[in-house]
Amino acid sequence: xxxxxxxxxxxxxxxxxxxxxxxxxxxxxxxxxxxxxxxxxxxxxxxxxxxxxxxxxxxxxxxxxxxxxxxxxxxxxxxxxxxxxxxxxxxxxxxxxxxxxxxxxxxxxxxxxxxxxxxxxxxxxxxxxxxxxxxxxxxxxxxxxxxxxxxxxxxxxxxxxxxxxxxxxxxxxxxxxxxxxxxxxxxxxxxxxxxxxxxxxxxxxxxxxxxxxxxxxxxxxxxxxxxxxxxxxxxxxxxxxxxxxxxxxxxxxxxxxxxxxxxxxxxxxxxxxxxxxxxxxxxxxxxxxxxxxxxxxxxxxxxxxxxxxxxxxxxxxxxxxxxxx
Amino acid sequence: xxxxxxxxxxxxxxxxxxxxxxxxxxxxxxxxxxxxxxxxxxxxxxxxxxxxxxxxxxxxxxxxxxxxxxxxxxxxxxxxxxxxxxxxxxxxxxx
Numbered sequence: 001x002x003x004x005x006x007x008x009x010x011x012x013x014x015x016x017x018x019x020x021x022x023x024x025x026x027x028x029x030x031x032x033x034x035x036x037x038x039x040x041x042x043x044x045x046x047x048x049x050x051x052x053x054x055x056x057x058x059x060x061x062x063x064x065x066x067x068x069x070x071x072x073x074x075x076x077x078x079x080x081x082x083x084x085x086x087x088x089x090x091x092x093x094x095x096x097x098x099x100x101x102x103x104x105x106x107x108x109x110x111x112x113x114x115x116x117x118x119x120x121x122x123x124x125x126x127x128x129x130x131x132x133x134x135x136x137x138x139x140x141x142x143x144x145x146x147x148x149x150x151x152x153x154x155x156x157x158x159x160x161x162x163x164x165x166x167x168x169x170x171x172x173x174x175x176x177x178x179x180x181x182x183x184x185x186x187x188x189x190x191x192x193x194x195x196x197x198x199x200x201x202x203x204x205x206x207x208x209x210x211x212x213x214x215x216x217x218x219x220x221x222x223x224x225x226x227x228x229x230x231x232x233x234x235x236x237x238x239x240x241x242x243x244x245x246x247x248x249x250x251x252x253x254x255x256x257x258x259x260x261x262x263x264x265x266x267x268x269x270x271x272x273x274x275x276x277x278x279x280x281x282x283x284x285x286x287x288x289x290x291x292x293x294x295x296x297x298x299x300x301x302x303x304x305x306x307x308x309x310x311x312x313x314x315x316x317x318x319x320x321x322x323x324x325x
Numbered sequence: 326x327x328x329x330x331x332x333x334x335x336x337x338x339x340x341x342x343x344x345x346x347x348x349x350x351x352x353x354x355x356x357x358x359x360x361x362x363x364x365x366x367x368x369x370x371x372x373x374x375x376x377x378x379x380x381x382x383x384x385x386x387x388x389x390x391x392x393x394x395x396x397x398x399x400x401x402x403x404x405x406x407x408x409x410x411x412x413x414x415x416x417x418x419x420x
């Protein structure tokens with residue numbers, strides 16, 4: 001069931017009202033699989049949130065938040081020369097402060113850390129996940145493989161974004177749910193997406209972060225409004241960007257698929273038999289593919305073609321190809 | 326006297342074509358195993374025993390000599406114990 005369409009969204013909020021809400025800890029961000037209550041006195045963060053969370057509902061009063069986060073401008077004499085922002089959650093300060101004008105990357109990084117530490121009830125694959133025709137396309141990959149770039153590009157070509165970083169899979173329902181955060185694009189990927197879709201809702205670029213230059217792509221309205229929908233697994237595609245490579249989409253052996261999902265997940269080792277059952281289920285119902293590409297348009301066309309077959313296969317009654325023992 | 330081993334309750338396995346993924350509830354580990362190693366687990370799930378017992382059982386199922394099977398399975402035996410995929414069942418006289 002989709003979330004009811006909100007009457008107001010964060011992007012509709014006046015800057016002074018948003019800052020007032022933030023300063024009193026009255027900004028709730030519901031990612032689908034989890035939620036954050038945010039408090040901050042940072043004007044820069046307020047301005048950037050209104051761009052990269054523009055389509056998220058502006059909630060008057062939420063009954064619950066999983067994580068209570070503060071981003072606070074650091075006081076004292078240092079703020080005159082080198083202003084900084086500090087991340088805290090439940091009175092803990094797990095990171096050294098960031099430069100004050102990079103409060104958004106600090107918030108994104110810190111909230112990712114919290115999600116990775118705390119969400120034990122879900123298997124958190126290190127994967128982008130998108131939906132089409134009610135089926136999830138899972139894009140697990142190692143850093144630098146072009147996962148976020150391809151995830152962003154697909155989300156700008158009609159695929160519904162569920163997540164960029166955390167593929168949130170429920171072992172009880174055997175379904176994906178969104179972990180809908182802005183897609184964090186790094187370095188050359190930012191200009192690649194700007195060229196690919198000049199209208200893309202990109203936030204500001206933050207140079208000189210620990211991961212180089214970072215910019216965030218906002219989720220669109222449909223992705224936000226459907227973030228609570230459960231999605232069946234479709235297929236798994238491991239992307240690999242190689243300069244000047246011709247497009248290749250090759251089937252993966254099941255043991256490679258199993259390893260790519262399990263041993264690349266954030267919390268597989270902590271998930272016990274539930275994690276094993278979840279990955280076994282995905283390996284059973286999904287085919288695995290290795291996608292090598294250099295041009296985004298080629299990669300997207302190949303995935304669009306693949307998805308016709310995936311849809312037919314999952315509609316067929318004998319969709320299971322291997323049995324667990 | 327040798328100690329009979331058995332496959333612990335809760336061991337899970339999935340066939341991945343040429344290999345299997347196997348989960349041990351005792352160690353929390355997932356291992357990628359070959360068919361011989363999984364055959365050991367299947368035999369010891371049915372009835373506890375030692376390596377000779379397993380090899381005799383497997384030899385009875387197929388065309389291979391028990392000594393030949395033991396040579397092939399010997400390397401997997403310690404790995405299965407270390408990974409928590411085999412546990413002591415009971416001390417069995419003459420096993």
